[in-house]
Amino acid sequence: AVAAPTQAVLRAQTPVALKMSEELTTKKKAVRVGQRFNLEVSEPVTVNGVVVIPVGAPATGEITQVRNKGMWGKSGYIGARLVHVRVGDRTIRLAGSFDDKGVTGTGGVVASIALIPIAGFFTTGTSAMIPSGSGVKGFIDEDVPLALEAAAQAPMAVQTPPAPMAVSATQTGSPAATPVAA
Helix, strand or coil: CCCCEEEEEECCCCEEEEEECCCEECHHHCCCCCCEEEEEECCCEEECCEEEECCCCEEEEEEEEEECCCECCCCCEEEEEEEEEEECCEEEEEECEEEEECCCCHHHHHHHHHHCHHHHHHCECCCCEECCCCEEEEEECCCEEEEEECCCCCCCCCCCCCCCCCCCHHHHCCCCCCCCCC
16 A cells, blocks of 8 residues: 555644753853854654654854943843754744843942942843753744655455355265254
8 A cells, every 4th residue: 555645734833842052151251142052852743643843953053142241230131032953855944932131239239339339330140041951842933844654454354154055965975964063
């Protein structure tokens, strides 16, 4: 039996579970706006019971905002968006954004200004950091037509039971023979 392709669609807004393949941090000004980074699919995406985006499929994101930690308790900040996922030679657009903000040092600034006014100048917040392996949720950004192989239904082979054999008197040589049902 030959499988015939059926038309299916991976719908926009279908959720895609991803995880970071690398760490993003504002420490030492390590990230910049426009920088691309890698993620991977952490749970399979299926359509009609068929996996269309497997676990481990590579995805790409992009840094949209960066604020490095600074004086007066200013914390670091990273804003990012999802760009696409690759399945074989196909690129599928993704939607979704995420961010991380370091802890502000405002409490330390207020306390230090009360004691020594210039000390607040040297008090900083913490850097923003999105560790490798962190979960990120995205969504398919476009309807994607798919050609799925439908499992062809082979006709069931049904065997007919053998016909009951009748035994005739001429076969047995006995006039009293009766037919026997199998």
